[in-house]
Amino acid sequence: MTLEQLRTFLWVARLGGVRKAAEQMNISQPAVSARITSLESDLGTALFSRGPTGVTLTKQGVLLRNHAEQIAALVERIKADVMPADSVSSLLRLGVAETVAQTWLPDFIARLHQTFPKLKIEVSVDISFNLRDMLLERSLDLTILMGPVSDFSVDNLDLPPFELSWYRPLDLADPDLSVTPVITYNRNSRPHRELTRELQERYGSTAQIFPTNSLSTGFEMVASGIGVGILPTVLGRRLVAEKRIATFDPGWQPTPLHFTATFIGEPRDELIAQAAKIAQQVAIEHDRGLQTPVPVPA
Structure with a gap:
């Protein structure tokens, strides 16, 4: 039994199919199937029931999922505690609403690069409606959007509002x-x-x-x-x-825009969680800068 087998098992279990898991992991469907078959062979039991619309966990699969999720969480904690930030070389797929893209996004990207020099960042600017869908489809890792997103698998960090x-x-x-x-x-x-x-x-x-x-x-x-x-x-x-x-003032004012740094919290990826916290910190600093009066030259 290997970590890659367990990781693959979790993706198939979460997404309910080999094809979706292969797309998420950026590997071929045969590779996913081979890992699951090997894992089932090692454990001597079927982990999934195959059907026309996808796969579902067997009783043994449900038991393994509980253990595998604990192992995955432990691996993430180890990475967060042990790996130096300047050695992280993952790809972060970032989705941002235009309001943020035109304000504090450059400062956020700079802070990310300063914290994780080897991190590759891919930025998509889109409307919040589309960003939400892309996040839930797992085609984005972190989104800065008009939130929060209500889903059991999602974590939302509140950001300062935009008037x-x-x-x-x-x-x-x-x-x-x-x-x-x-x-x-x-x-x-x-x-x-x-x-x-x-x-x-x-x-x-x-x-x-x-x-x-x-x-x-x-x-x-x-x-x-x-x-x-x-x-x-x-x-x-x-x-x-x-x-x-x-x-001008027509006698009533619109509600400020509420934004969140939103990411998939189940399974939790410590790098993405840290990036979300950095986004929150940069947004707070930007908001404080807006609240500070600009000195008038004497």
């Missing part, structure tokens, strides 16, 4: 939100859902929302006079300072 502000074109001094388009996050997002409900309750069916997957495009749409926007305050400050757009 949202109202923005208008410079030549639209008093926007009528019953007819003026409101530009905001994509339609599969929490801000879009909350805004839709709020606008309909306050202004009726004539209110319009123009969703966008690109925050940069959203700000440009406001600047060009297409409509007003509910967009991140931290990203709008520069355009306000450049007098390309202006803030």
Whole structure:
């Protein structure tokens, strides 16, 4: 019995099939099948019941899974305690929402590289809806998204919120939100859902929302006079300072965006857990920097 056999057994058990396990482990299906067959031969018992839609654990398989999970957790603790950080050479598949990508992501990548110099980082920027699916499909290791993600296998670390502000074109001094388009996050997002409900309750069916997957495009749409926007305050400050757009107050404010550093916690990977904690630390430091008043030159 080897650690690779047990690791392969756990992936097949978790994902319910040889093909999915092979994709997750980046090895061939025959290699996965061979490891399982060898493990069953060593133990002298069948671990899976094969069916048309996948595999399920036998009674002996359930017993082995309990032991294998304890062994896997112990291996992760050993790696975390014994392996020097500068010797870690794994690949971290990171998924990030655009709000974070345009703010503290560079600082996070730099801190990761400083902590794990040999770590390879692959970054995907996408909407939170897609990032969640990719995480649960195990095609991403760590996601920074509008969370939390509710799943028994997932761990969420809370991050400081992003405030949202109202923005208008410079030549639209008093926007009528019953007819003026409101530009905001994509339609599969929490801000879009909350805004839709709020606008309909306050202004009726004539209110319009123009969703966008690109925050940069959203700000440009406001600047060009297409409509007003509910967009991140931290990203709008520069355009306000450049007098390309202006803030305004319609009498109510949107709920701040809640983000989490989210990763698969079962099985737990200590490297990914450490990366999530680093993300949390960098986000907190960035938020504190935003709260610190900038000194005015005498």
